[in-house]
Amino acid sequence: MSKQLMSNDVLNSLQPDCDNCFGLCCVALPYAKSADFAFDKDGGTPCKNLQSNYRCSIHSNLRNKGFKGCTVFECFGAGQKISQVTYNGQDWRENPEIAKEMFDVFPLLQQLHEMLLYLNEALSIEETLPIYEELQHAIEETEQLTNLSPNEILGLDIPSHRARVNNLLLQTSEIVRAKIKRDKKQSSKLKKGIDLIGANVSGRDLRGSNFRGALLIATNFRKSDLRMSDFIGADLRDADLSGANLHGSIFLTQAQVNAAKGDKHTKLPPSLNIPLHWVK
Template sequence: MDGGRMPERAELRADCANCSGLCCVALPFTRSADFAMDKDAGEPCRNLLADSRCGIHADLRRRGFQGCTVFDCFGAGQKVTRETFAGRDWRDGPDVAHGMFQAFSVMRRLHELLWYLEEAVELPAAGPVRGELRRAADDVGRLTRGGPGELAEVDVRAVREKVDVLLLRAGELARAGVPGRREDRRGADLIGAKLKGADLRGACLRGAYLIAADLRGADLRSADLIGADLRDADLRGADLTGCLFLTRAQANSARGDAATRLPAAVERPAHWRPARPEPV
């Protein structure tokens, strides 16, 4: 960052009021359980209003647009709208629209990396790699300040591969301090797994498929969840205190309740229900 400043979490949170509705136009979706209709990339969603607000924002889930409530741009929308394109709008013409959509795709992935890097830098156990993490954050942050042409040339895959090495090391250092056996379930197929009450403290669940897994009351403290697929996972009563690299999108895709314990940086999803007593 400028002057060595790490990004503030506020800069990596979506601010729809300062975006031109990029996610509602640039991204495609297919009619499914997550979306009530088909939409091509570059086609404005039928629910997008002229002022770039969503016409059914308060009712997205009931109206069949659950996918919209899960998506998180990590603040890329307002960055591209307000900074990269200096307040211009994709409605200004095809050339502007194409450039904005391309920049948005790159910016979102870079901002996601910054989200992980900021968390990694703050890990008490990350001391041995903290300097490298800060330098990586500086490099990624510099890329986000490029113009439309510069962003179009960014090899995001190469950037991510470099950053992933550091994030993996930081996660390993953090998990090393967890007593007892630390499971390595990296990329594991745990779809629908019965893990109610499981002790998963310090487990490596990077990229694991936990779709519809029963994790009620599970202990996921200090577990590495980067890239884990938590769609429809049941997290009611689970403890994710201090888990590593959990995003808002992952939490939003899962099911939880008031008894689910989350890291401080991840807001409790509005659709999660209050805790209810387990049946006797």
Template sequence: MDRERAVPDAVDPGLRADCGSCFGLCCVALPFAASADFAIDKDAGRPCPNLRTDFRCGVHSQLRQRGFTGCTVFDCFGAGQKVSQVTFGGQDWRSAPGTARQMFDVFPVMRQLHELLWYLTEALTLPAARPVHAALRAALEKTQGLTRGSAQELLALDVPAHRGEVNALLLRTSELVRAGVPGRKKQRRGADLMGARLKGAGLRGANLRGACLIAADLTGADLRTADLIGADLRDADLAGADLTGALFLTQAQLNAARGDAATALPPSLTRPAHWQARPAAPADPRP
């Protein structure tokens, strides 16, 4: 157990995607363009041609090979099943096409709220943030209440304003936790570190909020207790890096990066299937 967390992570199962309880919303509601991440163009509200009638992906096991890497990176934080089963009471957009437009518009709103719930839940596991636990708990309960609103209420919600309120608490949480890390912490909030050579870098307790780390070499880097909220880790190499206790790291960020079996992760996150296994040690040439 890392020093910054005295209690185990207790992520609400409702904040993890349950595709079996969703009406394929990420495959319909969201647009994408032909690129390195997607093989085709698709408009918002148009079903992906790979979506089956049972709302499951017909090429799920071959997404990366077929040019749909972006699908393997995306994480809805459980918003898909919440919209499908709670907001719309289990009525799907195929059997009730009149609900489709509204359902698709609600989905990205719900995803943002569930992302905030993920961060708030994590913040409440951090003993160093105890001075703001009451405020964090109040924000968590308020956000949970918002997710239970009607479709009309969700669409009328000022999400940026609510996100701003929550972000202020998350920033204070980060400051409290990182203050307990010994030594001078690097302040690289919003920094452009695309392709940066940071192999073995000492980034423990660093402020990397919103930093661009696309294709950065972070192999063997010490990222313990670094604040990574909103950091762009697409194609960043995390092989052998230590992300133990990294603050506000999400599954989507890991999915977008590269790593291996030696990458140390927070217990609430899963090692992506596409990450490479630890290279085998060279054979001993001695007889």
């Protein structure tokens, strides 16, 4: 049985397509005035910057206008799936009776799509061949859940499903990181959930690190070797990745990269892009 790379169709379906979404992230979710948002907004209330065509009036200038939080949000393609498939093109403005339900479904489908992204990435890794069938089954099961009716989605036990998926992702992480031989003293300092807020680990060999759920806010990773590391759920806000090598790292999303700092010398996995604010 041979492994397959994640196809462009699969990858595209798990990335945001704002042209085919009814601005759900700009309406369904709440946020509080902070360094990430310029004002408070309740869940279910349209953002003041959302236009009648469901486009953001300040999309090209979000960071300068005080909406950095918007630039690091990732729906994993759930927005267009709900807009065009779950509700078959019915929008919440012209069909206000479905608005609340649509907004409640959005974060649930977002979680399922996030799981699909991670599962498909795991499936594309050559070394996960021993758990290929389990990964494939989990993908098929999760995809089926995303195609349920709104009422059925609202009734799902997402935490239980996530726990089953997470078991496969943990196995994937162990398989990938096992390829890196690192000394035990260094490994003991980089345990799951480690707090490295503001730490200076620049220039270090951190290959195969387990950063799952780690707080890496403003961590200095300049010129560090982060290959084959697991970044699932890591908080990379303002982490400095300038000149760092993240080739082969797993479960790293575009949203996490967007939240960090870096430069043209940062080496990312091929599925991710250098954010515009890194090169300005």
